[in-house]
Amino acid sequence: MADTIDGTCDIGMSSRELKQSELDSNVTPTVIAMDGIVVIVNNDNPVTTLSREQVKSIFTGESSAWSEFLQ
Numbered sequence: 001m002a003d004t005i006d007g008t009c010d011i012g013m014s015s016r017e018l019k020q021s022e023l024d025s026n027v028t029p030t031v032i033a034m035d036g037i038v039v040i041v042n043n044d045n046p047v048t049t050l051s052r053e054q055v056k057s058i059f060t061g062e063s064s065a066w067s068e069f070l071q
Contacts, residue, residue: 001027046070 004012005025017037018027026052039055041047047069057063 001012001024003009
């Protein structure tokens, strides 16, 4: 995004929502595709299901232990 904002590039690619600071820099977001994410874990992992919110918390670093998802 930085190169697009400073004018070095005409097109910037991102696999995330743009930050407010990026939107405030007069870039125009256009969705052309959605990323597919697959979570693969070891068969011995005791966690059997994860919600979208739980997967997001893993990827954002909010959650860091499988024990947080045991039911």
